[in-house]
Amino acid sequence: DTGVSQNPRHKITKRGQNVTFRCDPISEHNRLYWYRQTLGQGPEFLTYFQNEAQLEKSRLLSDRFSAERPKGSFSTLEIQRTEQGDSAMYLCASSLRAINSPLHFGNGTRLTVT
Amino acid sequence: KNEVEQSPQNLTAQEGEFITINCSYSVGISALHWLQQHPGGGIVSLFMLSSGKKKHGRLIATINIQEKHSSLHITASHPRDSAVYICAVPGGGADGLTFGKGTHLIIQP
Numbered sequence: 590d591t592g593v594s595q596n597p598r599h600k601i602t603k604r605g606q607n608v609t610f611r612c613d614p615i616s617e618h619n620r621l622y623w624y625r626q627t628l629g630q631g632p633e634f635l636t637y638f639q640n641e642a643q644l645e646k647s648r649l650l651s652d653r654f655s656a657e658r659p660k661g662s663f664s665t666l667e668i669q670r671t672e673q674g675d676s677a678m679y680l681c682a683s684s685l686r687a688i689n690s691p692l693h694f695g696n697g698t699r700l701t702v703t
Numbered sequence: 704k705n706e707v708e709q710s711p712q713n714l715t716a717q718e719g720e721f722i723t724i725n726c727s728y729s730v731g732i733s734a735l736h737w738l739q740q741h742p743g744g745g746i747v748s749l750f751m752l753s754s755g756k757k758k759h760g761r762l763i764a765t766i767n768i769q770e771k772h773s774s775l776h777i778t779a780s781h782p783r784d785s786a787v788y789i790c791a792v793p794g795g796g797a798d799g800l801t802f803g804k805g806t807h808l809i810i811q812p
Contacts, residue, residue, distance in 0.1 A: 622799060622800075624799075624802075626744075629804065630804055630805075631707075631789050631791070631802030631803050631804045631805050632746075632789075632800075632802045633802070634799030634800065634801070637799055645799065647799070678744050680744070680746065682746075690751075691736075691748045691751050692736065692738075692748055692800070693748065694738075694745065694746035694747070694748070695745075696743065696744055696745040697744035697745070697746075699744065
């Protein structure tokens with residue numbers, strides 16, 4: 590068990606550019622979650638997958654955001670045409686099955702849009 | 704959507720003190736999570752509990768389902784306990800969590 594891995598740890602990009610983040614969950618976990626966290630706030634739910642199926646998307650996830658988990662293993666979160674308001678920590682978590690299973694978080698990707 | 708309130712928002716204490724962090728939520732739940740977040744972003748799950756009390760080392764978590772309230776206690780606090788402690792409950796999406804804003808704890812030597 591190597592834990593949940595996120596890459597990159599930090600990303601600085603110019604407004605209008607596209608960025609993609611990757612999350613590798615714990616291998617046997619079939620649930621994968623993306624959260625966004627801004628300074629001084631708790632994480633906010635963005636979306637989650639059960640295996641390769643994206644089962645829920647928050648209203649926070651605008652059309653510029655897209656997430657995939659093509660083979661039910663790693664996941665990517667892409668932000669197109671980044672805006673300064675997208676600057677945040679993007680956290681990935683995985684769990685074995687239902688919501689009442691412990692969540693295992695990655696260390697996050699900190700995005701700064703200049 | 705479940706509303707989660709944590710108190711206090713910030714807490715500074717001396718090494719050795721007994722610490723209590725509180726969490727209240729608005730909608731009945733099946734389980735509540737306590738999480739710890741260190742500077743740099745990494746989040747660690749401390750407890751998931753649905754009733755009564757759980758203990759792990761110097762950390763104790765309690766929950767009162769009827770009152771929709773949970774507490775996290777730290778005994779014999781140490782500077783390495785300095786972190787943000789976050790309470791989370793189901794209700795942030797079909798299966799997502801709703802998180803409190805966190806309690807920023809600083810333990811001074």
